[in-house]
Amino acid sequence: MTRGQVLIFVIMYNKPPKIIIEVSARHAHLAQADLEILFGKDYQLTVLRKLSQRGEFAANEVVDLKTAKSILRHVRVLGPDRDYTQIEMSKTDAFYLGLAPLVKDSGDLAGTPGLTIVGPKGEVQAEHGVILSHRHIHCSASEAQKYGLKTGQLVKVKVLGKRGLVFDQVVIKVKDGYSWHMHLDTDEANASGVDDSNNVGEVIV
């Protein structure tokens, strides 16, 4: 190399995408038929607070969840209605209720335990529907393309702090209109120190 020459190296490097992590406390999704048993005929959920995913909301309505062992009161209902009733809770909650649900994706309710759902107008004996939510990332079609992701793919997400860790087995859910957020349950958030002031993860594809 002679004096005066300039050598430029260009290194292609994709920085791992960041993601906001949201924490899902225990909650219930209700089928319309169950909603009407619990709250009355033709009942419609009312919006307490919109959630990050378009169209989804925390309702003003709450229910109690009852088993032979115990009861969890004032459990938030999320809207809108679904085709199936599904209860998502932490493993801590499940232990308290004497249940042993498995880690499942939404809607995969075969073989899941049930419980009694209590509303102001009636009770539903749910034969099944209780799950521990499989930790997941909501991803729009454009982000899926940008990061090379597809539905069902498993990625890792790194969280920093005194309880820092790398979540493995984070499942990708791609759908147009989805907003780029990761969802954990309260056990997972507490274990990783994720809270309002430490809610950014790094996605490792």
Next chain:
Amino acid sequence: MTRGQVLIFVIMYNKPPKIIIEVSARHAHLAQADLEILFGKDYQLTVLRKLSQRGEFAANEVVDLKTAKSILRHVRVLGPDRDYTQIEMSKTDAFYLGLAPLVKDSGDLAGTPGLTIVGPKGEVQAEHGVILSHRHIHCSASEAQKYGLKTGQLVKVKVLGKRGLVFDQVVIKVKDGYSWHMHLDTDEANASGVDDSNNVGEVIV
């Protein structure tokens, strides 16, 4: 290379050491003075079950933990007595009680919140002492030498399964007589799917 020659490659490779992971439910360590207030003068704890670390045991004795917000009943006391009273709980428990303890190592009680400890003979108003336990590994001097570990060092521990993850920030505690075990709280165990049938981690130094 001529016919008949044999080539042998020897690759030195240290397999990451495996470790049994134990789960610590909420519990109390009591100073003798507090033990006597709670259970009576000259009271001695009685052994329910020996723990993995030499000399340590779950006692038959339990206490209630009370705050302005709520109460946790039948919380196990661990023995033997310590010089200081310390309450270890999950963040889920702390939230239930309306407390916001930090992740701390045992004995590091400066600035920690307190609560009321209720025993059969009296109550202790603990000004401080509530912590979230810093996830840790007990390590004997010989394992410390074998794996090149020292007290205070941070390592990673990998856990497999549907909630698989890699714990970061796992602190090493070296002491002769310690038994090679990792300790998590219930939030951490629930978040990582660690239970009696999935309790082996891989230590990454």
